[in-house]
Amino acid sequence: MSIPPPGSDSPALELREVAKSFGAVVALSSGSLALRKNSIHALVGENGAGKSTLVKIIAGLYQRDSGDLLLEGDSVDFKSTAESKGAGIAVIYQEPTLFPDLSVTENIFMGRQPTNRFGRIDRKAMRAEAVGLFERLGVRIDPDRPAEGLSIADQQIIEIAKAISLDAKVLVMDEPTAALSGVEVDRLFAVARSLRDEGRALLFISHRFDEVFDLCDTITVMRDGAYISTDPTTAVTVDEIVRRMVGRDVTELFPKQETTIGPTVLEVRGLTQPGVFHDISFDLHSGEILGLAGLVGAGRSEVVRAVFGVDRYQSGSVSIKGRPVPPNSPTAAMNLGIALVPEDRRKQGLVLESSVARNTTMAIRRQLSKLGILTSGAENGSARIWDSRLEVKTNALDTEAGTLSGGNQQKVVLAKWLATNPTVLIIDEPTRGIDVGTKSEVHRLLSELAGQGMAILMISSELPEVLGMADRVLVMREGRITAEIPREDATAESVMFAATHAEEHVS
Ligand SMILES: Nc1ncnc2c1ncn2[C@@H]1O[C@H](COP(=O)(O)OP(=O)(O)OP(=O)(O)O)[C@@H](O)[C@H]1O
Numbered sequence: 377m378s379i380p381p382p383g384s385d386s387p388a389l390e391l392r393e394v395a396k397s398f399g400a401v402v403a404l405s406s407g408s409l410a411l412r413k414n415s416i417h418a419l420v421g422e423n424g425a426g427k428s429t430l431v432k433i434i435a436g437l438y439q440r441d442s443g444d445l446l447l448e449g450d451s452v453d454f455k456s457t458a459e460s461k462g463a464g465i466a467v468i469y470q471e472p473t474l475f476p477d478l479s480v481t482e483n484i485f486m487g488r489q490p491t492n493r494f495g496r497i498d499r500k501a502m503r504a505e506a507v508g509l510f511e512r513l514g515v516r517i518d519p520d521r522p523a524e525g526l527s528i529a530d531q532q533i534i535e536i537a538k539a540i541s542l543d544a545k546v547l548v549m550d551e552p553t554a555a556l557s558g559v560e561v562d563r564l565f566a567v568a569r570s571l572r573d574e575g576r577a578l579l580f581i582s583h584r585f586d587e588v589f590d591l592c593d594t595i596t597v598m599r600d601g602a603y604i605s606t607d608p609t610t611a612v613t614v615d616e617i618v619r620r621m622v623g624r625d626v627t628e629l630f631p632k633q634e635t636t637i638g639p640t641v642l643e644v645r646g647l648t649q650p651g652v653f654h655d656i657s658f659d660l661h662s663g664e665i666l667g668l669a670g671l672v673g674a675g676r677s678e679v680v681r682a683v684f685g686v687d688r689y690q691s692g693s694v695s696i697k698g699r700p701v702p703p704n705s706p707t708a709a710m711n712l713g714i715a716l717v718p719e720d721r722r723k724q725g726l727v728l729e730s731s732v733a734r735n736t737t738m739a740i741r742r743q744l745s746k747l748g749i750l751t752s753g754a755e756n757g758s759a760r761i762w763d764s765r766l767e768v769k770t771n772a773l774d775t776e777a778g779t780l781s782g783g784n785q786q787k788v789v790l791a792k793w794l795a796t797n798p799t800v801l802i803i804d805e806p807t808r809g810i811d812v813g814t815k816s817e818v819h820r821l822l823s824e825l826a827g828q829g830m831a832i833l834m835i836s837s838e839l840p841e842v843l844g845m846a847d848r849v850l851v852m853r854e855g856r857i858t859a860e861i862p863r864e865d866a867t868a869e870s871v872m873f874a875a876t877h878a879e880e881h882v883s
């Protein structure tokens with residue numbers, strides 16, 4: 377490739393055949409990408425394809441082994457994140473990186489607090505700018521509260537506010553919408569479009585193709601660490617992109633099989649935690665997939681965390697097959713046959729320093745042990761079954777879980793809980809961050825487990841997933857159940873209506 381003459385035609389940022397290895401693992405073999413002003417560029421590829429590695433090289437977090445990085449046509453080298461930031465590049469990572477103890481405002485201005493004429497940090501100015509940013513983003517977040525305990529959606533918004541306040545010329549977003557649902561995504565896209573129209577160059581990474589095609593003008597596909605293709609989004613189809621990503625045809629999503637719904641196994645009655653959720657009652661049957669839909673913040677995760685005993689509730693009851701599940705005891709819930717695959721899997725589901733095999737078998741170590749001893753053979757044997765079923769991409773089972781790509785970490789947590797063969801499986805956002813190939817495998821697996829009699833409670837912010845998989849849909853809004861919709865009546869409209877409107881009270 378020849379270097380184009382400098383001028384307005386040069387891409388805002390360009391990567392040419394960039395490579396990066398970690399020991400024997402080739403994360404990126406040939407990453408190429410050209411981001412232009414006034415453009416939103418999509419980067420897609422399977423879990424482990426090297427997208428986040430490429431992003432971290434742009435961010436100055438990783439140093440490339442070879443290849444070229446050009447900023448407006450000039451060759452550059454970012455030896456640190458500060459250098460990349462200084463060059464006008466803002467990166468929003470797949471995992472938000474806020475400081476939990478600092479306030480929302482402090483997080484936005486971390487490391488570059490404005491000072492007043494006495495050289496002191498100007499807290500008033502900081503706070504006012506934070507408020508202005510949130511207004512522009514159309515969100516309401518208390519600027520003075522600590523970052524700790526914020527939802528993933530709000531954490532992402534704060535990262536975006538930070539990037540805008542830096543006036544970045546290039547904005548990179550690594551799966552920013554994975555934790556957002558409908559309304560939040562629309563809001564984010566409106567912001568992204570206005571940033572594009574201001575002349576910025578945006579890079580957008582997502583496993584959701586509807587978003588990619590809605591938002592982006594250009595799309596680059598990567599596979600196994602290498603560049604595959606770049607096209608205008610108007611010139612390609614989803615099927616074509618998926619084929620290039622996966623290297624094969626992908627079977628249909630949502631392969632829901634017909635099942636006979638059995639007796640009630642889980643009974644939740646009047647579960648209430650003031651200010652969080654109110655009077656939550658429902659039954660879950662053996663063989664049933666019950667979808668729990670609603671907007672982010674509707675209280676869905678809070679309810680299932682209470683059912684499982686990780687969070688407390690003030691009143692109400694939970695029972696499984698007629699036996700009471702004591703509150704505040706995940707251990708008791710587990711012993712009674714409940715498993716919860718949490719939403720924030722990186723924080724709640726994985727021991728990052730431990731091996732993939734150990735993480736996969738974490739919840740069944742006692743069953744795998746003989747006379748109290750767990751051999752690595754038994755551990756690896758069990759881990760291999762589940763990890764291959766979920767297509768976890770790793771070089772070896774003794775790899776540290778923390779070095780897996782985001783989507784592959786998700787798969788390990790799924791594997792860990794599926795291995796327990798629970799009576800009731802509660803799963804919060806089963807396919808968040810998971811690529812299209814494995815997504816259909818996860819759906820097939822859930823459908824199969826339900827077919828074998830498992831009772832599944834599935835929270836999902838992806839409407840097609842809820843509609844495709846659930847036998848019945850419960851919709852929550854502001855801590856209450858606003859609708860219960862049988863599969864045959866569940867449509868995007870009926871679910872969205874219940875998610876955004878209070879229950880119609882019949883008097
Ligand atoms: N620090 C690291 N040490 C060792 N291997 C790594 C490290 N970072 C990434 N890898 C490996 O590099 C490969 C690419 O990972 P990367 O995170 O770039 O994938 P990705 O395309 O972002 O996937 P996802 O869609 O799951 O987020 C993976 O096989 C991963 O295990």
Ligand SMILES: [Mg+2]
Pocket residue numbers: 427428429470550781782783
């Ligand atoms: Mg990634």
